[in-house]
Amino acid sequence: MIKRLLPLLLFCQLSIAATAPAPREIVEHYSDIAHAVYEDAAIAAEQLQHAVQHLLDQPSEATLAAARQAWRQARIPYQQSEALRFANPVVDDWEGQLNSWPLDEGLIDYVADDYAASLGNIAAQMNIIANPRIELGGAQIDASQITPALLRDLHELAGNAANVTSGYHAIEFLLWGQDLNGHKPGAGQRPYTDFVNGEGCSNGHCQRRGDYLRAATALLLSDLHYMVGQWARGADNYRAELLALPSERALARMFYGMGSLSLGELGGERIKVALEANSTEDEHDCFSDNTHWSHYYNGLGIRNIYLGEYQRLDGSTLRGPSLSQAVAAHQPQVDSQLRAALAQTMTTLTALTDIAERAEQPQKFDMLIAPGHPQGRQLLGDILQSLTAQTRAIEAAAASLNINPNAS
Incomplete structure (x- = not known):
């Protein structure tokens, strides 16, 4: 998270700097980027929905692989959207x-015999897919029809954040299954036969498993359309x-979102926690081994907000008035330092994707934290160091405009 900066002063510099964009123009363009990135996320989710339906209509190795690839593609715009979190309540309250x-x-579904659930989670092995009627805490839950509404009702059941029934990671689990490889190579290996109805169904309840996957994907798309x-x-x-x-409050939200994702969330929750605990359970995309790309696109999302740039799924680039232009108009050196810090972070995140995707002996995130x-410790340590320096540079950029992100 961003530490407290200078006290909030009158926001006058931007209006008198001849080459600086007007604050409202910056916020307008920020809103345009937000709309574009969520629109792309919805487009990608619709493509995922089509791939899921094809899998359910014609289960095979090929259709399962295509659905998995559509899921990976859907993560690209969404992960870039996370720099909009934290200071924008409409996003932060919805993101979960x-x-x-x-x-x-x-x-959600069957798990290995040695499955270790979250401590004290009474619903951790409820298995919605296998149980049309569920007993929980003396109450009965009717799960005979697996619908988007049911998944919404059961999300964070009993107030436990580990009871995730919807979203990207529920879909990821259904497409890949558990990753039982620990720190060794390999992602989840769910067979396509888990979606075969009738003869050939593996692990039982294939119709309900398909219903769950269909409902979760529809709910994801609906949530994205809302945003x-x-x-x-x-x-x-x-x-x-x-x-x-x-204007100063709106710009403060922009800085706060960038800084919070940079150090508190990406650097802290998603990298440092997993590294220090050597915990594959704390890997972000743990079923698919896609974590390196999720981290990369988080980093790119931060850069997008500062530079006022976003490359859309169709290859076009959205550009406009930016925080970078405003900072450069007042303290060019501060802008140069933040640009350099953003570039360094993307260099270290690129190294993470390179080692994960290399042809011989790739090293995925869960292997690097062993x-x-x-x-692995050196590479992830370099990323953490870059994110720390980047966050300090974000603070300095905000201060150059007399903006206090904590007052957002």
Whole structure:
């Protein structure tokens, strides 16, 4: 998280600097980027939905592989959206429906005999797919029809954050199954026959498993459409609320979102916690071994917000008035330092993707966090160092505009 900066002063410099964009223009373009990235996330989720339906209609190795690839593609725009979290309440309050992790997968489907659930989670092995009627705490839950509404009702059941029934990671688990390899090579190996109805169904309840996957994907798409609407122009929505704020508060939200993702979430929760605990359970995309890309696109999302740039799924690039331009108009050296810090972070994250995707002996994130893996500790330590320096540079950029992100 960003530490407290200078006290909030009158926001006058931007209006008198000839080459600086107007604060409202920066916030308008920020809102345009938000709308574009969520629109892309919805487009990618719709493609995932089509791939899932093809898998369920014609289960095979090929259709399962295609659905998995569609899931990976869907992560690209969504992970870039996370720099919009934290200071934008409409995003932060909603995000848990789509991206909560780690999850107790025994709540959803079958798991290995040695499955270790979260301590004290009474629903950790409830297995919605196997049980049309569920007894929990003396109450009965009717799960005979697996629908988006049921998944929404059961999400974070009993107030436990590990009871994740919806979002990207629930879908990921259904497509890959548990990753039982620990720190060794390999992701989840769910067979396509888990989705074969009738003869040939493996592990039972294939119809209900397909119903769950279909419902979870539909719910994901619905949630993303909601957020697209929150950033659309000309509506009574969050975008209008943001633009109605005093300029210094709106810009403070931009800085706060960047800094919070940079150090508190990506550096802390997603990298340092897993590294220090050598914990594969704390790996972000733990079933698919896609974590390196999720981290990369988180980093890119931070860069996007500062530079006012976003490359869309169709290859076009959205550019406009940016925080970078505002900072450069007042303290060019501060802007140069933050640009350099962002570039260094992307260099270290690129190294993470390179080692994970190399042709011979790839090293995925869960392998890099293994005990006694000096190369992994060095690489992830370099990323943490870059994220720390980047966050300090974000603080300095905010201070150059007399903005206090904590006052957002």
